[in-house]
Amino acid sequence: MRVMLHEVAHCRAGDKGDTSILSLFPFDDRHFADLEREVTAERVREHLAGQVRGEVARYVLPKLCALQFRCRQALDGGVTTSLALDTHGKGLSSRLLAMEIELSG
Secondary structure, three states: OEEEHHHOEEEEEEEEOOEEEEEEEEOOHHHHHHHHHHOOHHHHHHHOOOOOOOOEEEEEEHHHOEEEEEEOOOOOOOOOOOOOOOOOOOHHHHHHHOOEEEOOO
16 A cells, blocks of 8 residues: 555754754554655755755664654755755655555555
């Protein structure tokens, strides 16, 4: 079954310079395996193309049932230098949650 990520998970965003950190957590731990399988660094990079211009690295935190993504070159230079409306990149969490994923049985 295909669902929008926001139906099964929530996301927090943080920033450091021109790097955005996105932390993804399932509402129900049973969906963690689906997130781990479906939400890869490559898919996140493709999904956020246009805003994230650098490398996307994924970190799996199984004891927390969380995935964390480090997105480089994502904030147009960073908070103090960007003219973007969302200099902290908080909107990236909402954009990530708009990704469609496949849930297992």
